[in-house]
Amino acid sequence: MEGLRIYRPLRATGLRMIAAFEVVKGMISLAACLAMISNRLPALIASILSEMTAAERSWLVIAAGIYALIRFLIGYGLWCYRRWAEWLTAASWTVYLPIEFYAMAQEATRFKGILLSLNVAVVLFLTWNLLSQRATRVLSDKYCVRGIPHL
Numbered sequence: 001m002e003g004l005r006i007y008r009p010l011r012a013t014g015l016r017m018i019a020a021f022e023v024v025k026g027m028i029s030l031a032a033c034l035a036m037i038s039n040r041l042p043a044l045i046a047s048i049l050s051e052m053t054a055a056e057r058s059w060l061v062i063a064a065g066i067y068a069l070i071r072f073l074i075g076y077g078l079w080c081y082r083r084w085a086e087w088l089t090a091a092s093w094t095v096y097l098p099i100e101f102y103a104m105a106q107e108a109t110r111f112k113g114i115l116l117s118l119n120v121a122v123v124l125f126l127t128w129n130l131l132s133q134r135a136t137r138v139l140s141d142k143y144c145v146r147g148i149p150h151l
Contacts, residue, residue, distance in 0.1 A: 012081070014125050018089060019078035026071030033064040083130070090126035093119055 035041050036057065041049065049057055074092070077085025100116045 011129055015078050015081060015086070015129070018122060018126070019075045019085075022071050022078060022089065023075035026068045026075060029064050029068035029071060033061055033068060036061050036064065086126055086130050090123055090130065093123050093126070097123065 036049065039046075049060075052060070074085050074089055078089060096119055097116075100112065100119055104112050104116055
């Protein structure tokens with residue numbers, strides 16, 4: 001029975017919250033991608049894009065689409081308690097830590113502090129969850145595909 005694991009409620013809730021956030025990031029990226037294609041952009045973004053060549057804009061649309069797809073896949077994986085999604089999410093959130101620490105060192109603001117704290121909390125939660133041996137694999141993959149709740 002390879003696949004899903006049953007988690008304690010805190011773990012399941014945490015993973016589902018992170019999954020929802022990943023899907024929201026994917027939706028924002030997809031909306032930006034569609035806005036770039038249809039040329040319905042806010043004035044500030046339109047002025048920045050007007051300085052780019054058509055080829056550069058095309059690559060930006062492709063990159064935004066790929067980013068959205070990755071976020072949707074990670075969201076699905078976390079929602080279904082997939083270990084690969086937990087590792088990928090922990091790695092992707094960890095990448096931002098040095099940038100956020102640098103930004104805080106340059107100019108500390110409440111907003112930057114909240115972002116940094118949230119990022120550190122998510123990375124610590126995912127790392128704790130991945131390294132913990134309490135989770136057991138007991139459910140088959142068919143449950144998540146059908147959308148049946150596991151808990």
